[in-house]
Amino acid sequence: MNDVEDGTAHYSIAFPRRWWYPACPSRRLGHRPVCVTLMNTPLALFRDAAGAARAVIDRCPHRNVPLSRGRVTDDGCIECAYHGWRFDGTGRCNGVPGLSEGSGASSSTRDLPSHHTREQDGFVWIWGEQGSVPDREPLAIPTPEGSGANSGEVVFEYDLACTLHAALENALDVPHTAYLHRGIFRGGEAREITAERRDLQDAIEVEYRGEPVGLGRIRGRQNSGLVFEHWDRFFMPSTAQVEYRVPGWFHIINTILHLPLSEFSTRAWFKVRYSSRVPAALLRPIVWARGLQILRQDARMLAMQTDTIRRFGGERYTSTELDVIGNAVWRMLRQAERAEAVTPEGSRARAEETPDPGAAQRVRFRI
Ligand code: FES
Ligand SMILES: [Fe+2]
Structure with a gap:
């Protein structure tokens, strides 16, 4: 059935x-x-x-x-x-x-x-609304500190075969990076890190603490004391942002702008701005190559997810506290849509009875 x-x-x-x-x-x-x-x-x-x-x-x-x-x-x-x-x-x-x-x-x-x-x-x-007058301005895209030859920008554009919500959750989901992207992004020996979620006005921020500096399987020495400063953010209605910083060494902000084309088709622009001690000309090919690899893996997974959802005629989710942000993003999107609806019953969304394990605010996990 x-x-x-x-x-x-x-x-x-x-x-x-x-x-x-x-x-x-x-x-x-x-x-x-x-x-x-x-x-x-x-x-x-x-x-x-x-x-x-x-x-x-x-x-x-x-x-x-x-x-x-x-x-x-x-x-x-x-x-x-x-x-x-x-x-x-x-x-x-x-x-x-x-x-x-x-x-x-x-x-x-x-x-x-x-x-x-x-x-x-x-x-x-x-x-987004025909004829109505905007009551706010678009989100400003931040730039990392530092400038000149040591800073740069790469923009990827990709059409994803999935809902806006699935694209946003994917962009802000940390656990899959250590599995799906292992070896490219994460995937070294697991360490315990802490995630702390803050619910803000029309936005959510999750701060991750304690991840040793590294790339792919290469990790800094456990006792080197060098850890990433890392924030993931969601801004209503369709922006995800991932920021990593190692003060004095490296700063990267990936702002992902999403355009919902239709129910199961979402265009994404990954606007990656970075600065580091390494000249941007050297860093750029690495950001390009790794970015594209990661993006293709995500796009493939999201397309499979959508395909399965459609074959079954609906979605079903079982979340743990590692699913820090996805449920909250969905709740904000749905509430915003309902607030605009003339009759709340007119909304296409069904009430979600399941609790949000990610709402625990502070979560420890191994990555
Ligand atoms: S002017 Fe006739 S179809 Fe547009
Ligand atoms: Fe990913």
Whole structure:
């Protein structure tokens, strides 16, 4: 019997809309429109005459042709490829070729829904709710201390075949790094470390203490006293952040921006910023190679997870206190979605009866 037949079907899918989502790197949005799907809705992104990013629904109200297949006019409007209707950055239709003045020409029925946008840290951000005015700014991406030849940045982009929640949990899950990524990232002799979770406003932070400095199977001597400072963070609605620091030696912040394309498809940008005593030119190929290896292993595992969930018609989880953050992330996403819903019953999420072992706040484990 699968989860649908026994009535327990559940998916950790929540789409809170009154938040900022990353749409694409700024450099990808040039003179041509770009289509980006946000929570099942295709949007056409383009730059207006001032160069500002704009986002409108990617469907011409006339005959349903995608506006992203059209062009941007010299005065910064998006023009449909079929009959040439034109729309400004707010979605207002300001031109219908061939339609004479006065013949009922101006009509708001031809206008398009639009989304507010921002451009920050090399990314175009979209406010998730059509037409509404943002009440906050996108999350700022931090930079490690140090600069110049000893600091650098690598950005990976990857489409993951999984829910937003699964992608976030994976990015912030420490135990799998010692198993799935053993030899690349962790996997030396196990040591006991402590994780302490702090629930913050629209965010969660977990601080890990006591992990000896090392890479892959190579670990510092037990008594060298050199340990990583390590924080994992979740920021509503779709950012994960992993920070490691060895004061005076090394500092890396991996900020992972997620764009929920649809229920089981999530685009992720891994923006890895680092500084160290080693020149960035030497470190960069290592970050690239190891990053890609790790990413492929994660993507493969997440795709298998999704495939199984779909074959069984639902998810089931059994957590221990090592699952420090995943349940809390889900709860925040679901609560945010429900807070926005007109009727709480309208939410797709089913109440989660199981307790959250990760809520213990302070956990010791061997890694
Ligand atoms: S379909 Fe877009 S102008 Fe006709
Ligand atoms: Fe991983």
